[in-house]
Amino acid sequence: MSADPDAAEKRAVLASYAAMWTEQKKAYRKAGAKGTDLERYVTAEALGQFRNDLDRMKAAGTVVRGDLAHDDTEVTALDMDAQTPSATVQDCMGISKWQTYSTKEGQVLPMPSAQPTRYVATATAEKWEDGWFITTFTPDGAQTC
Template sequence: MTARLMRWTGLCAAVPLVLALTGCGGGDDGAKPSAAPPAASSPTPAGSTSADPDASEKTAVLASYTAMWTEQMKAYRKADAKGTDLERYVTAEALGQFRNDLDRMKQAGTVVRGDLAHDDTKVTAVDMDAQTPTATVQDCMDISKWQTYSTKKDQALPMPSAQPRRYVATATAEKWEDGWIITTFTPDGAQAC
């Protein structure tokens, strides 16, 4: 299935802010998602009906979104994507830009410590009739327990005072042959949650 690759501008804007990195590299390393995301939860039991005909698709989108963040946090904690399954959940362009951000973290000698919380994460739109089905995820990102740590200085770096600790982020996804793939992530630091 052919799917358009979209710029991962939101992540590139968020990573420098949160991780004290600079710039947003382009780059498409040509990687392609290699396997399907986790399967959606068990189907609705026989004899019952779902009020939402897209409920199983929404569950699958959220599973891919959650898995993407799990793999990203593994990579951020060591400034290296090796040993993660990130390529299973994002487009090739996004993966290339993500790897560029990790390279900048390595050069700066920074890693992430702490936890990133997600509150009220939900799928706000699904279009299963599109040539390539799409979905939109809205998330409330909470970075209050997330810190940038300098491995060179052996200390936590202060977060910029203007950096909001809780803000809305939106992701888009496409359903490819292998499952739902996250194509964009856009934080909105001006929209608190």
């Protein structure tokens, strides 16, 4: 059995993905990215996506409490030969302990009844001079895992 020559790159991609989530959870807990290091792990496109979410949360007076589970997270594609090396990450996200909390009402809001508690999310990443950056994040609530 031969070793995976890309194993170190895959670990680096997964480390950036995990760090992005650490910072994103901080932002979601206060409905704002200020005071987080989210920009260290995502490109402007992905940051814009997250800021839109945060703006909606702030307007609705909600924050997120609890934690997410990330099961079977793996790099499903890696192209180190491209001009800008790229990777795809697939994640099985568990949200059963992830709660939307209304700061206006002072209570946890119920999860939509059709919302699966485990679903697939896909992220893309690119390797830049400073490391791997997440470029897109796409949750797919229709694809359970």
